Amino acid sequence: xxxxxxxxxxxxxxxxxxxxxxxxxxxxxxxxxxxxxxxxxxxxxxxxxxxxxxxxxxxxxxxxxxxxxxxxxxxxxxxxxxxxxxxxxxxxxxxxxxxxxxxxxxxxxxxxxxxxxxxxxxxxxxxxxxxxxxxxxxxxxxxxxxxxxxxxxxxxxxxxxxxxxxxxxxxxxxxxxxxxxxxxxxxxxxxxxxxxxxxxxxxxxxxxxxxxxxxxxxxxxxxxxxxxxxxxxxxxxxxxxxxxxxxxxxxxxxxxxxxxxxxxxxxxxxxxxxxxxxxxxxxxxxxxxxxxxxxxxxxxxxxxxxxxxxxxxxxxxxxxxxxxxxxxxxxxxxxxxxxxxxxxxxxxxxxxxxxxxxxxxxxxxxxxxxxxxxxxxxxxxxxxxxxxxxxxxxxxxxxxxxxxxxxxxxxxxxxxxxxxxxxxxxxxxxxxxxxxxxxxxxxxxxxxxxxxxxxxxxxxxxxxxxxxxxxxxxxxxxxxxxxxxxxxxxxxxxxxxxxxxxxxxxx
Amino acid sequence: xxxxxxxxxxxxxxxxxxxxxxxxxxxxxxxxxxxxxxxxxxxxxxxxxxxxxxxxxxxxxxxxxxxxxxxxxxxxxxxxxxxxxxxxxxxxxxxxxxxxxxxxxxxxxxxxxxxxxxxxxxxxxxxxxxxxxxxxxxxxxxxxxxxxxxxxxxxxxxxxxxxxxxxxxxxxxxxxxxxxxxxxxxxxxxxxxxxxxxxxxxxxxxxxxxxxxxxxxxxxxxxxxxxxxxxxxxxxxxxxxxxxxxxxxxxxxxxxxxxxxxxxxxxxxxxxxxxxxxxxxxxxxxxxxxxxxxxxx
Numbered sequence: 175x176x177x178x179x180x181x182x183x184x185x186x187x188x189x190x191x192x193x194x195x196x197x198x199x200x201x202x203x204x205x206x207x208x209x210x211x212x213x214x215x216x217x218x219x220x221x222x223x224x225x226x227x228x229x230x231x232x233x234x235x236x237x238x239x240x241x242x243x244x245x246x247x248x249x250x251x252x253x254x255x256x257x258x259x260x261x262x263x264x265x266x267x268x269x270x271x272x273x274x275x276x277x278x279x280x281x282x283x284x285x286x287x288x289x290x291x292x293x294x295x296x297x298x299x300x301x302x303x304x305x306x307x308x309x310x311x312x313x314x315x316x317x318x319x320x321x322x323x324x325x326x327x328x329x330x331x332x333x334x335x336x337x338x339x340x341x342x343x344x345x346x347x348x349x350x351x352x353x354x355x356x357x358x359x360x361x362x363x364x365x366x367x368x369x370x371x372x373x374x375x376x377x378x379x380x381x382x383x384x385x386x387x388x389x390x391x392x393x394x395x396x397x398x399x400x401x402x403x404x405x406x407x408x409x410x411x412x413x414x415x416x417x418x419x420x421x422x423x424x425x426x427x428x429x430x431x432x433x434x435x436x437x438x439x440x441x442x443x444x445x446x447x448x449x450x451x452x453x454x455x456x457x458x459x460x461x462x463x464x465x466x467x468x469x470x471x472x473x474x475x476x477x478x479x480x481x482x483x484x485x486x487x488x489x490x491x492x493x494x495x496x497x498x499x500x501x502x503x504x505x506x507x508x509x510x511x512x513x514x515x516x517x518x519x520x521x522x523x524x525x526x527x528x529x530x531x532x533x534x535x536x537x538x539x540x541x542x543x544x545x546x547x548x549x550x551x552x553x554x555x556x557x558x559x560x561x562x563x564x565x566x567x568x569x570x571x572x573x574x575x576x577x578x579x580x581x582x583x584x585x586x587x588x589x590x591x592x593x594x595x596x597x598x599x600x601x602x603x604x605x606x607x608x609x610x611x612x613x614x615x616x617x618x619x620x621x622x623x624x625x626x627x628x629x630x631x632x633x634x635x636x637x638x639x640x641x642x643x644x645x646x647x648x649x650x651x652x653x654x655x656x657x658x659x660x661x662x663x664x665x666x667x668x669x670x671x672x673x674x675x676x677x678x679x680x681x
Numbered sequence: 682x683x684x685x686x687x688x689x690x691x692x693x694x695x696x697x698x699x700x701x702x703x704x705x706x707x708x709x710x711x712x713x714x715x716x717x718x719x720x721x722x723x724x725x726x727x728x729x730x731x732x733x734x735x736x737x738x739x740x741x742x743x744x745x746x747x748x749x750x751x752x753x754x755x756x757x758x759x760x761x762x763x764x765x766x767x768x769x770x771x772x773x774x775x776x777x778x779x780x781x782x783x784x785x786x787x788x789x790x791x792x793x794x795x796x797x798x799x800x801x802x803x804x805x806x807x808x809x810x811x812x813x814x815x816x817x818x819x820x821x822x823x824x825x826x827x828x829x830x831x832x833x834x835x836x837x838x839x840x841x842x843x844x845x846x847x848x849x850x851x852x853x854x855x856x857x858x859x860x861x862x863x864x865x866x867x868x869x870x871x872x873x874x875x876x877x878x879x880x881x882x883x884x885x886x887x888x889x890x891x892x893x894x895x896x897x898x899x900x901x902x903x904x905x906x907x908x909x910x911x912x913x914x915x916x917x918x919x920x921x922x923x924x925x926x927x928x929x930x931x932x933x934x935x936x937x938x939x940x941x942x943x944x945x946x947x948x949x950x951x952x953x954x955x956x957x958x959x960x961x962x963x964x965x966x967x968x969x970x971x972x973x974x975x976x977x978x
Contacts, residue, residue, distance in 0.1 A: 407748055423693075424693070430748050430749060452745070453743045453745060454745070455745055455746055456746070456748055458748065506751075507751065510749070510750065510751040511751070513749075513750075514750060514751065519750055519752070520752065521751075522746070522751035522752075526746060526751065526753070529746075530746050578947070580944070581946070581947070582946055624944075667940065670941075670944060671691075
């Protein structure tokens with residue numbers, strides 16, 4: 175299993191802080207990031223400490239009063255949060271460094287407060303403690319900066335950004351040239367052909383839209399360049415309570431081969447399952463960015479009430495579209511070329527990169543959020559969500575309800591800005607329903623969903639026991655058992671040969 | 682020669698286990714007969730050529746870049762042979778050997794304006810598009826050397842399989858013969874067709890499908906299961922004879938393809954249906970090729 179820094183507690187917060195920072199200026203250093211829960215609890219602790227000191231100065235000895243209880247609670251919370259985050263970030267070096275930095279900063283702050291609040295002549299012990307609390311973090315911070323001097327800095331980001339800008343400029347120039355050539359009916363290489371979809375809102379307009387123009391690069395959230403092992407291409411979630419299983423069409427275990435991608439929030443209350451369209455470019459990473467957007471801003475797409483309009487959808491799709499675009503141009507192409515150079519393979523030529531960016535990626539999408547005893551789901555395409563009762567009886571399914579409704583051309587979300595979203599709106603299905611504790615939700619990609627529905631239809635016609643059927647699925651213990659289960663179905667030609675994924679969520 | 686496994690027609694087109702598509706295009710004078718499609722008059726030859734160019738365009742347009750290497754997923758080779766007085770390779774390089782789809786993508790014969798349907802604001806709208814083409818109709822021969830063309834296809838498959846051992850494990854090559862049905866030349870097309878279908882990969886026998894175009898027939902027969910269907914429905918004696926011959930030459934559609942067509946394309950296909958279409962639109966042929974071929978990169 176590959177761990178990814180996106181699936182860590184507190185990560186989504188620090189992520190958004192970084193993004194905000196990048197909108198106006200470049201990040202100071204990527205490993206010093208604010209950890210809001212820790213700093214807040216520390217602040218509460220310091221205020222309480224001050225109050226407590228004030229009370230102690232007036233009375234003698236320990237007294238059970240509000241500041242003292244709050245102080246103890248704040249410290250307990252701080253300790254708990256620290257332990258929880260340490261355990262969660264154990265395998266993630268970057269997250270661990272961020273956590274250490276925050277802790278050291280907090281400790282420094284606490285030491286300063288202790289010194290300020292303590293009368294040195296009265297309590298030498300406490301003053302010494304304060305000094306230690308100041309000196310040790312300073313040493314720690316110094317060590318972290320020395321050890322991670324090679325981490326990407328703001329200047330490197332600036333460099334990457336400039337390079338990206340140049341690259342995009344070149345692409346646009348190349349495209350403009352290609353369009354000019356196309357207009358004058360000169361034969362042009364197919365790689366430089368303009369895209370075939372007409373611009374939105376321009377019916378019958380045969381002039382294709384130009385490659386996406388990025389007006390202001392400073393507005394684009396630029397993530398620290400990810401190394402390939404932690405890339406969206408290889409990301410596999412590793413939930414603790416929920417279970418996620420997947421098997422590729424050809425049973426190849428490499429995640430990169432599998433175009434199904436699942437993204438799960440750290441506290442396992444938000445899930446996204448995307449099925450990348452074969453024939454589109456790099457759909458796995460597109461699915462990843464879509465899923466990430468659902469995790470961070472799912473409520474902006476569907477909060478249980480509003481109907482989605484084309485403008486909302488376009489706004490919502492904008493960040494993942496930009497992320498995908500920049501990832502392809504700035505991470506994927508340089509990374510792939512570096513590897514191709516090492517392995518003596520041909521480079522990814524600019525025309526090919528141009529073709530990939532123009533064609534874009536596409537994927538089906540199923541997003542699920544669990545909140546206040548209700549689930550909220552949004553779906554485009556043919557991955558289905560099944561709700562089962564406490565005694566494993568079928569309760570509901572969305573967005574498709576019959577095994578015959580599956581086809582070869584499901585509606586897809588495209589990474590290409592400007593695709594016809596109005597045409598897509600009727601296919602977006604959003605539902606919300608209450609649940610009881612002990613119920614089960616299943617998220618499955620198309621092949622498995624079709625099989626599940628066909629089996630359920632058989633059961634409704636009196637073949638087999640419903641409870642046994644759902645139980646065999648819910649009780650799949652691990653990935654190997656899931657692979658065996660699906661391979662067996664494939665051998666008996668009961669299920670389509672396709673990448674197949676399942677998420678089991680016990681509520 | 683490869684031993685066929687029990688479980689046939691399960692492979693996907695991949696770069697390692699490449700696919701091969703051979704098109705045989707009748708270019709005899711009879712293909713100049715005109716037909717009316719959507720209020721306009723075209724020749725059978727022009728329709729067949731347009732369908733073929735459209736197919737090559739779709740195949741090349743859908744090549745994905747590999748996620749790991751960034752190279753195009755070049756999973757298939759194509760050969761187009763025209764037959765009339767003689768058999769001629771129709772792709773631009775003039776070779777009788779199949780050409781990879783990435784090479785085809787980079788080297789079209791030219792570009793032409795075509796009308797295509799585009800989905801805009803939820804409606805299909807006809808737009809002019811500048812598209813590449815690879816095959817131009819060259820028609821007017823007196824004879825129809827179909828048997829010779831099938832022989833060329835046989836040779837091409839044999840040589841193609843010999844190039845790389847891995848190809849013996851590929852999905853079997855597919856030969857699509859587009860004709861107006863009348864063989865008029867040396868040899869016997871049925872015998873040659875048998876030779877083609879006898880060739881195998883581990884995944885099954887080579888598939889030969891026939892698309893029979895006519896200018897007058899109103900009957901439309903798509904993937905019939907029995908010969909009686911043809912004999913009952915086609916009234917013209919000559920046409921019936923040619924259709925019977927082409928039916929016999931055609932492969933039975935593999936079970937895996939039939940299942941996929943039913944499940945994913947909701948096409949009603951009988952078991953043991955033949956890969957033969959009579960008087961059908963080029964769209965039927967395109968659809969068939971779409972469910973018949975499953976690229977996996």
